Amino acid sequence: MSSIAPCESHTQSQLDFPIGWFSVARSRDIGKGEVQRVYAFDRELALFRTREGKAVVLDAFCPHLGAHMGVEGRVVGETLRCPFHGWQFGVDGACTEIPYCDEVPERARVRSWTVSETNGDIMVWYHPNEEAPGWDVPMVEELCSDEWTDPQYWEFTIPNHIQNIAENTCDPVHFQFVHKMPDTPPSEITVAEDGRVLTLVADAKEAVHPNTLTVHMHNPGLAIVRTSYGPGAEMLVYSTAQPTHLNETHMRWSLTVRKEIVDFVGDDVMRGIKDGIGDDYPIWEHKIYRAKPVFCKADQSLVGFRKWVRQFYV
Numbered sequence: 001m002s003s004i005a006p007c008e009s010h011t012q013s014q015l016d017f018p019i020g021w022f023s024v025a026r027s028r029d030i031g032k033g034e035v036q037r038v039y040a041f042d043r044e045l046a047l048f049r050t051r052e053g054k055a056v057v058l059d060a061f062c063p064h065l066g067a068h069m070g071v072e073g074r075v076v077g078e079t080l081r082c083p084f085h086g087w088q089f090g091v092d093g094a095c096t097e098i099p100y101c102d103e104v105p106e107r108a109r110v111r112s113w114t115v116s117e118t119n120g121d122i123m124v125w126y127h128p129n130e131e132a133p134g135w136d137v138p139m140v141e142e143l144c145s146d147e148w149t150d151p152q153y154w155e156f157t158i159p160n161h162i163q164n165i166a167e168n169t170c171d172p173v174h175f176q177f178v179h180k181m182p183d184t185p186p187s188e189i190t191v192a193e194d195g196r197v198l199t200l201v202a203d204a205k206e207a208v209h210p211n212t213l214t215v216h217m218h219n220p221g222l223a224i225v226r227t228s229y230g231p232g233a234e235m236l237v238y239s240t241a242q243p244t245h246l247n248e249t250h251m252r253w254s255l256t257v258r259k260e261i262v263d264f265v266g267d268d269v270m271r272g273i274k275d276g277i278g279d280d281y282p283i284w285e286h287k288i289y290r291a292k293p294v295f296c297k298a299d300q301s302l303v304g305f306r307k308w309v310r311q312f313y314v
Helices: 162-169 173-177 259-286 300-312
Strands: 020-026 035-040 043-049 055-059 074-076 079-081 095-097 115-118 121-126 152-158 187-191 198-204 211-219 222-230 233-245 248-257
Touching (some): 020 035, 020 043, 055 115, 121 233, 152 259, 162 211, 162 222, 162 233, 162 259, 162 300, 187 300, 233 259, 248 259
Parallel strands (some): 020 233
Antiparallel strands (some): 020 121, 187 198, 198 211, 211 222, 222 233
16 A cells, blocks of 8 residues: 655755855945844854945854854954954954954954955855855946936845745746736746856736846846836846845845836836735745756746756755
């Protein structure tokens, strides 16, 4: 007699954190001399901005007796001072001073994460083997262009792995069934010659505001989404992500439109993008990850995404 297998929510394999650049804060949210507690990659981190203005991310716990330096820690010049016994740690994570001892132990250091402060976000590089960054964070010129509006900033948390969220972008069929579009927009994905950047182009001519959508995905959780409604009528969403847990991701979006359309449909199209997350949320909240999904012949963009995303795991 055969037996019923355990529920797949308990048996499906789990993804690790992918390699790449991930946001941990907005630049505007931490000033010189300020310290913040950050949680990312299932780790406690300490973010601080030195007196000279450099953003630094360190492992949070002091190697002395384990105090969390992101909680009541203090910036002293270019260092972060532990609130427990005053040990100071520089931007490279090495202890530079112990106020009551002339000799600093060689092992007195914490991990310093590689940081890139770009496009208004503080980004950190994640690699499980601590390898150096393999690429730079792309600059997004529209976010500081006089021809585009000042960005609107939006943040939200999704109870799912970062890859499942990124995969949504390469799933044109779900726009019809989840977002109630009249049909599935014709879509095509391509991958750059070096194999790293994935581009999706979708022709949503039957949408409420007919458009062409172009997505450049640099790693799971880092995407530039441009939507064109016609000449001079464009919107941009710069999407970054902070993987807090394996099954929780905090998203940061910067949205802007061309000034020519801001008073006509600019606010409407940006609001529509935000409202769309409400449609996706119940799916993300309850779905599992299928390591070996059953695809059909029409799932070409999803198959392409799964092939592309493999490179971000060791």
